[in-house]
Amino acid sequence: MIEFSTFEKSFLFILLGLTLYSGIRSYKILFATIKRGRNNLSKITVHRTWKVLTEKIILLLPTWKTRFWSNLFHIMIVWGFLIFLIINIYDLLNRFFPTFTIPSPFAKILFPLTDIFSGLIIAGVFYFSLRRLFFHKDLMIRGNVKLIPDIRKKINQDSAIVIALIFIHVTSRILAESLKAVYIPNNLWLPITNTISSIWIPTPFVIFFWKVFSWSTLISLFLFIPYFPYSKHFHLMLAPINYLLKQDTKTLSAIQRIDFEDETQELFGAVRLEELESSSILDSYACIMCCRCQNVCPPYNSGSELSPAAFEINKRYYLNQNFGRMNSSSFESLPLTEFAITEKAVWDCTTCGACVNVCPVGIDPLSDILQIRRHLVLMQDRYPKSFQVLFKNLERYANPWGIHNIHRLDWAAGHQIRTVEQNPDPDILWWVGCAGAYDSLAQKSSLAFLNLLNHAEINFSVLGQLENCTGDSARRAGKEDLFYQLATANVEILNEINPKRIVTSCAHCYHVLKNEYSDFGGNYDVIHSSELLLELLDKNKLVMRKNFNSERISFQDPCYLSRFNYKSDSLYSVLEKSNCEISTSPFNHSATWCCGAGGSQIWKEPEYSEKSINDIRFEQLTSVSTKKLITACPFCKSMLSDANQKAEMSVVVQDLSEYFIENIIMEN
Ligand code: SF4
Ligand code: SF4
Known part of the structure; x- marks a missing residue:
């Protein structure tokens, strides 16, 4: 008979009980570990579940951005994994109750799908094994990056164990089913199972081998269930859960406000795993260790010790090493800077968000890096020396240049410009920004924009001496108390003025005014100068020259416009109006490459000595033979x-406004 004996069923029952016990115990420890973080997990809703199910699990949309073949094989394994979740339950019930079956319409779908996906999973397993064996596509992280000792060995061992278990499980099941079909024809379209079955000769050995392969199917499953949470392949389960529980935020890596008036708050930022948010701990389990984030990380590619991939992988292996301890509130983990990331690496991040944007499973290393910076600055008073000047200038003069506010409008001397005191009811309030006011290169852009506004006869005002730095540099450098101070002062002034619209030419000011001041009670209609230019061109308030030569330009998408705020469409639309030929570098739109200024890097020396990020970006942009580089941010x-x-x-480097003023009919 093709079924288990009573003794075998009893043994199976005991094994199943032990597996479930150890599996449930592991999962309980795991969820207690995740819950040790600061709770920021979202509620699960039907809409969210449906979105995650369709976009992230069924279609795996985020993974298709790069590496087509790997994704194809990956999707086979993911879908196969889902199908095997169901078929394994069926198989178990069938071993206990051999007459158990599922209704015909479902059987006609489930069994053929299982058959096909068994073949596809085996193909996927071969693909990834060969890739690892012959192309050494294992953890490719440079030697100067911090990694937990022996991590490469552990990852290779882990992959070998999981691949072996999957291979044994799937092949054993196919063989068992093909042997069963010798005695019980299935009348279903099972191309793999039935083809193999056709070669077996009905002898008593068939039953013996059916039992052997049935047991190896079950034992590989029973070994896999408790091992799964330790394995890197646990992302198959935790990546969708990560998406499901991630809070929706206004932009990538939204920064949480600290309430400095709350005297009960004793911890600022985070330096240990349990001090991070729960979603950050969950991130470590969701990581598929693909290193896509590292490939697009500008500091890593310029020789820095910073690798967002290594950071997540180190977090994960530390959690593995301390499984069963991390879940206890009495256990204090090591500081992240001792095992996951060096302090130098923490200070090298340009906060460009490329890692977050590219990650196929929605991981956010940037938020953690900013939390560590906050902790180092606010709790330990540790930061790069050059930030001393930045912080002092922001404290004393409310701008990074350290120039008194009475000089805010010096750049516009002799030009037609009115402050809010002179023109209290403007249609547009122009936020010039500290760079636009004090930096000699940016002042040229400000003058160009001023001329464009005046030419289009816009009713605008500037804040003049009332304008302070938005605090972006302080916030990204971890000096949240200073940001708090600047943001509170700016919001108070802006709320008093109650502007109809705010326009700014600075990508960083734009981001902070639009997305971050709402936490301080400042909700404004903020547009970037490129959007206003587009509007003025559409309304014929600005008219392009007809006879100007179309020229070839390269465009640098600022991270805080094109990536954090998805503004690249308006940037390119306005450029297209100028009839120029845009040469695209390999990194553009939301996949842009940082210029190296963000995250307060512009105020300090890099922590490494290889090629600078701005040199790399300049080469990328000029490799497409151009004589002109246009950007839309004074820091770029x-x-x-x-x-x-x-x-x-x-090469001529210009802001959009400077480029436009050359091509606009200025005479009325
Ligand atoms: S935000 Fe940018 S610089 Fe920072 S880790 Fe991510 S990719 Fe690297
Ligand atoms: S964080 Fe995301 S992109 Fe980076 S290695 Fe992990 S899964 Fe890949």
Whole structure:
């Protein structure tokens, strides 16, 4: 008979009980560990579940951005995994109750799907094994990056164990089913099972081998269930859960406000795993260790010790090493800077968000890095020396340049410009920004924009001496108390003025005014200068020259416009109006490459000595034979101009406004 004996069923019952016990215990420890973080997990709703199910699990949409073949094989394994979740339950019930079956319409779908996906899973397993064996596509992280000792060995061992268990499980099941079909024809379209079955000869050995393969199917499953939470392949389950529980935020890596008036708050930022948010702990389990984030990380690619992938992988292996301890509130983990990331690496991050944008499973290393910075600055008073000047200037003069506010409008001397005191009811309040007011290169862009506004006869005002730094540099450097101070003061002024619309040419000011001041009670209609230019061109308030030569330009998408705020469409639309030919670098739109200024890097020296980020970006942009680089942020302009000078090239680096003023009919 093709069925288990009573003794075998009893043995199976005991094994199943032990597996479930150890599995449930592991999962309980795991969820208690995740819950040790600061709770920021979202509620699960039907809409959210449906979205995650369709976009992230069934279609695996986020993974298709790169690596087509790997994704194809990956999707086979993911779908196969889902099908095997169901078929394993059926198999178990069938071993206990051999007459148990499922209704015909479902059987006609489930069994053929299982058959096909068994073949696809085996193909996927072969693909990934060969890739690892012959192309050494294992953890490719440079030697200067911090990694837990022996981590490569552990990852290879883990992969070998999981691949072996999957292979044994799937092949054993196919063989068992093909042997069963010798005695019990299935009348279903099972191309793999029935083809193999056709080669067996009905002898008593068939039953013996059916039992052997049935047991190896079950034992591989029973070994897999408790091992799964330790394995990197646990992402198959935790990546969808991560998506399901992630809070929706306004933008990538939204930064949480600290309430400095709350005197009960004793911990600022985070330096240990349990001090991070729960979603950050969950991130470590969801990581598929693909290193996509590292490939697009500008500091890593310029030789830095910073690798967002290594950071997540180290977090994960530390959790594995301390499984069963991390869940206890009395256990204090090591500081992250001792095992997951060096302090130098923490200070190298440009906060460009490329890692978050590219991650196929929605992991956010940037938020953790900012939490560590906060902790180092606010709790330990540790930060790069050059930030002393930045913080002092922001405290004393409310701008990073350390120039008194009475000079805020010096750049516009002799030009037609009115402050809110002179024109209290403007249609547009122009937030010039500290760079636009004090940096000589950015002042040229401000003048160009001023001329465009005046030419289009816009009713606008500026804040003049009332304008302070938005605090972006302080916040990204971890000095949240200073940001709090600047943000509170700015919001108070802005709320009093109650502007109809705010326009700014600075990508960083734009991001903070639009997305971060709402936590301080400041909700404004904020637009970038490119959006206003587009509007003015559409309304014919600005008219392009008809006879100007179409020229070839390269465009630098600022991270805080094109990635954090998905503004690249308006940026490119406005450029297209100018009839220019845009040469695209390999990194553009939301996949742009940072100029190297963000995350307060512009105020400090890099922590490494290889090629600078701005030089790399300049090369990328000029590799497409262009004589003109256009950007839409004063910090990008400054960094690319420096690189231009260093490279001794005669490329013209301009802000959008400067480029436009050359191509607009200025005479009325
Ligand atoms: S935010 Fe940018 S610089 Fe920072 S880790 Fe991510 S990719 Fe690297
Ligand atoms: S964080 Fe995301 S992109 Fe980076 S290695 Fe992990 S899964 Fe890949």
